[in-house]
Structure formats: C-alpha cells, structure tokens
Amino acid sequence: MGRLWVLGHMLFLSAEDIKERQLSLSVILELGCSGILPVLYKGYTPQWGPGLLVLAAGFISREQIGYGDGWLLLALGMWMPLLDLLYMLFLGIGLGVLYGFCFRQKELPLVPFLTAAYVIGEWI
Template sequence: MYKIVHICLIIILGVICVFDIKRKKIPVYMLIILAAAGIISNFTVGEFDIEKRIIAMLPGMILLIVSMITKQQIGYGDGMIILIMGLYIDIDDILSIVLSSFFVSSIAAIILMTVFKKKKNFEMAFSPFLLIGYGLVKGVYFICG
C-alpha cells in the first residue's frame, strides 16, 4: 500500500506540473485532490502521527509565508504542494526534496540565463523541479536501500 501512495503522489505531481508549465498556475482542485489523497492514505496505510505530519508540513508553511512576504516570487501553489507533501512523507525527505529541487532549478536557471540569454527576472514553474527532487530523493533511497 505504501508504494501505491507514492505512485499516486508522483502521478498527481506530474499532472500538476503540466498545468504549472502551461499556465504558470496550479489549479486549486488539484491541490484539494492531492491533500485528500494524503489524508486518506494516512488513515489507511497505518499509524497516523499528527505531530510527525505537522512537523513535515512546516517547510510548506514557511514557503507560504515567504510567498506572502515576497509578493509571490515563490508561488502560493508551490508552498501548498510542499505543505501537502508533508501529509505523505517525513520531514527529512521533505527537506531533501526541497533542497534538491532548489539545486536543480538553480542549475536550470543558470543554463537558461547563459545559454538561452533569459533575463534575471524570468519566471520558471517550480513544481517540475519538486517532481524531479522527489524522484531524485526517492530514487536514491530505492537504489541504496
């Protein structure tokens, strides 16, 4: 059941990425589906530790605050995705995923600015990098055991 939850998370994140890339906006109903699936999985997979879930949701809460302060330089949707991912995975994985995502997005931004001559203030969808970060972190865990 645990693997099914992660496969569903990957699929939903993939669909969100398509919307984010095409429209630079994440539909609220997709976030609701992601959150509902996370809540349901917590009650069906096994033990539900609310304290662990709240701690895992902290990075998303912090990004939502940063989003408000910076007038959405980081979108609310990205903060919401990270917040909701806390329903699925633990804080150490969340932090690894977010850091991996920032790292990969930084490399992509450098390439876009140097090779494709994009300006510093161009906008990039971040959810694809969250999906890549998720794949990297879970892939490393899968390979390394």
C-alpha cells in the same frame, strides 16, 4: 502505491505549472486530503513546516514564489517524512537555480524541479 499516487499528481501539476504558470487547487486538495488516510492508518505526523515556510516566503516576496507551491508542499507533508520533504524542496530549488543559471532564465516554475527531486529521492 502511495508513491505512484504522489508521482501522478506531481507530473500533472508539473505540466500545468509549465503551461499555465499556476497550479490547480483542486488537484492539490485531492492529494492532501487523500494523505489523511496514511496519516490515520500508519500514525504519521503531518509535516507542514516546509509548506508554511514557502507560503510565508511567497507572502514576503509578493508571490515571487507562488502560493500554489506552498499549498503543494503542505499536501506533500501528508505523505512524506520531514527529512524527505526538505531534501525534495532544497534539491528542487537547487535544480531550478542550476537550470536558470545555465539557460539564463529568471522566472521558472518550481513544481517540475520538485518533481525531478521527488523522482531522484524516491525512485533512484
């Protein structure tokens, strides 16, 4: 059930990122706050490292990588183990780089590629 919840949020945020080039903080907060339940119930440790890393990269690059992407990864850190989160992040970046190279795009929304990586990692 949790995987469908995360996927629904990822799909919504992907569409928003493509259309508006920004992410709704309320949707990200909903995902992150709802992740508190599995953390408390199952004893998971939240994985905030990748999200903090992306937030720092956004600050250093003057938001070439958006802060919304970092906040999303922080929220996903409530739901996913560290290795799954890192796999999704690096596969998503790789897919985005490949797409950008093939279609000669310099600026791309990251969330659709993170969503594709999530589907590959969790569902295939």
